[in-house]
Amino acid sequence: DAGITQSPRHKVTETGTPVTLRCHQTENHRYMYWYRQDPGHGLRLIHYSYGVKDTDKGEVSDGYSVSRSKTEDFLLTLESATSSQTSVYFCAISESRGSSGNTDTQYFGPGTRLTVL
């Protein structure tokens, strides 16, 4: 199993409060991702990182920011949580791209269930 942990695993917060979710990997993989999972939508990419301090937006990035100051840690921040951000958040990692440029498999962390009241 890929060494990926997420913290916290569960969180309940109130609308308007800031929230930070942490993803930690022990695999030294270059690429890290944050997804949210909602009924009827599958998983949708929020942000991803292709190296330390290198990040980019996914399809549902509004209201979220990320930071990656170390290879092993990728933080997701909700600056001012809203009820629409109630979801299960998954972190994923993948290895470097490889010489042939192929997309490598993403491996997922255990998820964080966030409830915004």
Next chain:
Amino acid sequence: AQKVTQAQTEISVVEKEDVTLDCVYETRDTTYYLFWYKQPPSGELVFLIRRNSFDEQNEISGRYSWNFQKSTSSFNFTITASQVVDSAVYFCALSGGSGTYKYIFGTGTRLKVLA
């Protein structure tokens, strides 16, 4: 634009029945990758298989098999002799090969295997 469709929202079968989960994709990339993941009731996402667009060979792994057909843009997943432990949500995903690492997921199919 890329898209993955899993039209079957939920399927129920009786143990030992065979079941096929459908996945239809859309992409303009000539190189792309297809994936299946399993999400059991415990909630984690488990990688099952990856297939690239140049390899249309079907794959079998124990009771699991995958049928990739570019002509119909489908990557279907069959479980033979289903078991209660196969009960889960199964996701199909697509990734382009030309400089993107972004996966597009289908909405998932919930499989219930009844004893």
